[in-house]
Amino acid sequence: MSTTIASAPARPPRSLILWAGLILVGLHVATGLLSLVWLPYEPTGMVGMRLEGPSLVHWIGTDRLGRDLFTQLMIGSRIALVVGIGAVAIGAAIGVTLGILAAFASKWLDDALAATLDILIAFPTLLIAMLVVAASDTASLWSAIVALGIALSAIVARLTRILAKRVLVMDYITAARTSGSSWPKIVAIHILPNIWPTLSVNFALQFGLAVIAEASLSYLGLGAPPPNASWGRMLQEAQGTVYTAPLGAIAPGLALVSLAIGVNLLADGLRDSIDPTRRAR
Amino acid sequence: MSLLSIENLSIHAGGKPLVAGLSFALAQGERLGLIGESGSGKSLTALAATGLLPAGLTASGSVLLKGQQVIGTPDRQLDGLRGTAAAIVFQEPLTALDPLMRVGKQLAEPLARRARRDGRPLSPRALDAAMLEALAEVALPDPPRIARAYPHELSGGQRQRIAIAMALACRPDLLIADEPTTALDVTTQAEILTLIDRLVREKDMALLFISHDLPVVANTVSHVVVLRQGEAVEAGPVAEVFARPRHDYTKSLFAAAQRFDTALEGGQ
Ligand SMILES: Nc1ncnc2c1ncn2[C@@H]1O[C@H](COP(=O)(O)OP(=O)(O)O)[C@@H](O)[C@H]1O
Ligand SMILES: [Mg+2]
Numbered sequence: 266m267s268t269t270i271a272s273a274p275a276r277p278p279r280s281l282i283l284w285a286g287l288i289l290v291g292l293h294v295a296t297g298l299l300s301l302v303w304l305p306y307e308p309t310g311m312v313g314m315r316l317e318g319p320s321l322v323h324w325i326g327t328d329r330l331g332r333d334l335f336t337q338l339m340i341g342s343r344i345a346l347v348v349g350i351g352a353v354a355i356g357a358a359i360g361v362t363l364g365i366l367a368a369f370a371s372k373w374l375d376d377a378l379a380a381t382l383d384i385l386i387a388f389p390t391l392l393i394a395m396l397v398v399a400a401s402d403t404a405s406l407w408s409a410i411v412a413l414g415i416a417l418s419a420i421v422a423r424l425t426r427i428l429a430k431r432v433l434v435m436d437y438i439t440a441a442r443t444s445g446s447s448w449p450k451i452v453a454i455h456i457l458p459n460i461w462p463t464l465s466v467n468f469a470l471q472f473g474l475a476v477i478a479e480a481s482l483s484y485l486g487l488g489a490p491p492p493n494a495s496w497g498r499m500l501q502e503a504q505g506t507v508y509t510a511p512l513g514a515i516a517p518g519l520a521l522v523s524l525a526i527g528v529n530l531l532a533d534g535l536r537d538s539i540d541p542t543r544r545a546r
Numbered sequence: 547m548s549l550l551s552i553e554n555l556s557i558h559a560g561g562k563p564l565v566a567g568l569s570f571a572l573a574q575g576e577r578l579g580l581i582g583e584s585g586s587g588k589s590l591t592a593l594a595a596t597g598l599l600p601a602g603l604t605a606s607g608s609v610l611l612k613g614q615q616v617i618g619t620p621d622r623q624l625d626g627l628r629g630t631a632a633a634i635v636f637q638e639p640l641t642a643l644d645p646l647m648r649v650g651k652q653l654a655e656p657l658a659r660r661a662r663r664d665g666r667p668l669s670p671r672a673l674d675a676a677m678l679e680a681l682a683e684v685a686l687p688d689p690p691r692i693a694r695a696y697p698h699e700l701s702g703g704q705r706q707r708i709a710i711a712m713a714l715a716c717r718p719d720l721l722i723a724d725e726p727t728t729a730l731d732v733t734t735q736a737e738i739l740t741l742i743d744r745l746v747r748e749k750d751m752a753l754l755f756i757s758h759d760l761p762v763v764a765n766t767v768s769h770v771v772v773l774r775q776g777e778a779v780e781a782g783p784v785a786e787v788f789a790r791p792r793h794d795y796t797k798s799l800f801a802a803a804q805r806f807d808t809a810l811e812g813g814q
Contacts, residue, residue, distance in 0.1 A: 436636040444656040445629025
């Protein structure tokens, strides 16, 4: 009889990914939090000359109205985090619930739900979000977040449904049923934990999607107005001067990309440390 | 009264019959083997016996488990029966355990449920002790260490022992073992069979043993039902069926088993 506990084969340390993600996201979180209590300048104040280049007083220069760009960038971090977390939270709450229900639904209802989701997903997230924002009378940060959350929920629901169905056919689910375990209990202790590793990585992708989509909404003039301007609004305002003062577009662009990448790296690294079958020992 | 009484059971997928007109009964403490080649409907019969057929399959006929009609009864009403009447051990030890839950925690689930059901819930400490005892009962060495392990850290045989422990945790009157040794190597197979044999005897459980492996069945049960494409072609005491198989299909099963043995021994 084999009584030894087999050890998993050695894998390269995944901590590098986790750390890179932590640092990138940490930077934005720190900046966002700091922006609540301290800013270099009044965000809407015309505190310098128009379109100044980088200097010791204006680290990345000023925009065409003489407002400090670094101040706006800091506020942008906060807005992006709120948008990302808010939209993913809403998308996850609606999407996971729908997905689980679909996985359990009768074949007829499940097919109907699946078809609806497929149709919804065929429309770009941004388009759905624009429709929702247009339907609410004032363009605010919250309407953008709710809009993006609803748009993302279809993607989350479809993924949840597929993942849950894959877990549902496992023998350990049937075994739990034979021993008299109830469905809510099975969802809580078996299904959600088993779909979570894949879902969480998807949430990170969605976070990036939401932040970029909000920037696009803002770019189109459907986002929140200053002083809560997002990176998308900065990009929009820099568009006329992109050749004469490129930093005005490059800075928010880099900020956007670094946050999106950071969140994905973080999710990847976290999944590896959550999932015992992947965890390096 | 029979513990499990199946009469004229048919299972359909759409219009296609997968099991047709199957009848057998199993009394308290009895051991019945259900044999047949792969795809003959053995697993579906086991699932139908506990009312757990996958969606899309429909059963007709009668399945009485502890006197309660299973076919057509809403799921919710069967929950109470399931925890106490029957438990299943599955073929594949890889999918029988939740990969993300420590073994001890998984085993504690049915133990706690059965205790609550009996109206004497266990304290965390008592539950822990019961869990370690259950691991020891299926002859797993160093229970505290096994309890902390995740399924992928254990061998197939160890996982199957845990699946058996989880089935027994419900203290069922009937243990259904669906090819519990098919995925294991020969040595481990023998150990698991001995274990099931001992536990069923000690706890005076009935056993429905499913297998396509004749020698395995012969040593474990007293009666057999031979299943072919969802229909019973032969039934009776093991000794009788094995000594004088009446149906050609049963004979061909024996012949196949013999050819396999000879091939293994290298005497072509
Ligand atoms: N969910 C299902 N839907 C349709 N057909 C199924 C389903 N499950 C099993 N079957 C079919 O039923 C037959 C019997 O399956 P099963 O009881 O698993 O056989 P076995 O005797 O190997 O355990 C097989 O032909 C299989 O393809
Ligand atoms: Mg089978």
